[in-house]
Amino acid sequence: MTANGTTNGSASHNPHAPKYQDSLSRVTNWSVIESTLREGEQFANAFFDTETKIKIAQALDDFGVEYIELTSPAASEQSRSDCEAICRLGLKAKILTHTRCHMDDARIAVETGVDGLDIVIGTSSYLREFSHGKDMDYIAKQATEVINFIKSKGLEVRFSSEDSFRSDLVDLLSIYRTVDKLGVNRVGIADTVGCANPRQVYELVRTLRSVVSCDIECHFHNDTGCAIANAYAALEAGATHIDTSVLGIGERNGITPLGGLCARMYVADKDYVIGKYKLDKLRDLENLVAEAVQIQVPFNNYITGYCAFTHKAGIHAKAILNNPSTYEILKPEDFGMTRYVSIGHRLTGWNAVKNRVQQLGLKLSDDEVKAVTAQIKVMADVKPLNIDEVDTLLRRFHDKVDGGIAPATPADAN
Structure with a gap:
């Protein structure tokens, strides 16, 4: 009291x-x-x-x-x-x-x-x-x-x-x-x-x-x-x-x-x-x-800004997927919001890509996920990829694997 x-x-x-x-x-x-x-x-x-x-x-x-x-x-x-x-x-x-x-x-x-x-x-x-x-x-x-x-x-x-x-x-x-x-x-x-x-x-x-x-x-x-x-x-x-x-x-x-x-x-x-x-x-x-009042809600606005619950760095994404409180002090669901793990960039990690693969219902091994992650990084060094472009890449990669075409093993998969 x-x-x-x-x-x-x-x-x-x-x-x-x-x-x-x-x-x-x-x-x-x-x-x-x-x-x-x-x-x-x-x-x-x-x-x-x-x-x-x-x-x-x-x-x-x-x-x-x-x-x-x-x-x-x-x-x-x-x-x-x-x-x-x-x-x-x-x-x-x-x-x-x-x-x-x-x-x-x-x-x-x-x-x-x-x-x-x-x-x-x-x-x-x-x-x-x-x-x-x-x-x-x-x-x-x-x-x-x-x-x-x-x-x-x-x-x-x-x-x-x-x-x-x-x-x-x-x-x-x-x-x-x-x-x-x-x-x-x-x-x-x-x-x-x-x-x-x-x-x-x-x-x-x-x-x-x-x-x-x-x-x-x-x-x-x-x-x-x-x-x-x-x-x-x-x-x-x-x-x-x-x-x-x-x-x-x-x-x-x-x-x-x-x-x-x-x-x-x-x-x-x-x-x-x-x-x-x-x-x-x-x-x-x-x-x-x-x-x-004819303004935009700021990108970094508390709770509702479009970046408020967006995670990008590979090491962050892995921890977020294991336990969101690792890098979130606010729970987005308590505010009617959702988190977003960005993966179409050079900082992405294979754990985040694996999560997206699972969301899409695709079947890839960890080594295969690491291989497609390496491809994403190569493409993202030229320009960031939006989620539709990443999804297309993942589906095409899966179709090749499913068709018996073995992917190249990346020398350095994050």
Whole structure:
């Protein structure tokens, strides 16, 4: 039993989990606030019409995310209309909207039917000087007014600082204490410019955990490639909620990707993640969003990239065929994916070719497989072979052997 009242489940015998779990760790008890329809709208290519927003919201709900965050209804008339339409869908996920810490925005938002408001205001010296121009006393007063109003309507409320990691620590802790006493559901930490590293994240979340009793939400931008690592460090330190978007889309380089977070947390506690989300829905969800914003799913995308479970080197292929966990930390079948052992290249090994021979129902001895492997290598030194070309070669080789024509013995069969 952990300090937060949950059991570690499979993490207790997971060789990849920390040997000694942090007493405040939430790596086996956390929630996603999915922000494709808010942060994702800030992606350079994004333009979601109402129909697309509804499809994405339904797909996210089917996947199993706990919260769906929408663009502020104060942003435009269409944003307000879309927010109201999604609220009427009757989804299992709670519907949130992200607004400025301002009474005008809050009044508009509570009328749309959302389950809660995520309010935010800049706290760094950069934003206080060059954005809203207000001091911390003003921020505290404004936050108090807005939070009390939202709570009076019976809605969830999260208060987040913006640009948290370039904000003064004393200022941060002071405002977080203030809003915690007001009864917010969550306080938020935002790495708005993507400057934080996992150690900084751990230290800030751990410090904040000792100051507030409410939940802690974290929002990490990926400008320096640390978003997933920072999310994991935050959960280790006691954070409870992580903001994500599908494929990580968002402002500039985006935020923590939903699929990438699932991959990281699957390794931490597979049973928890499998029990929580319909992982086999991830590929369709990502394809839906990719099409909507006119991009391709990256070749090296977590879990669903076309290379994610492709094995090429001969020595790797042999081990994979004997025991997939030798070179795979994720099981493709848990995500509705399949592995692929590539054999039409100069690095191929005869064990991988033998596996393909068996799949095709051909009868070749080990020496014969080694001989045809040598032929594949010779041809692949000229150009890589696709699977159809390899299959044709294997069938022709088999027909010659079956017809009594002995193959040449390779001098060096891998």
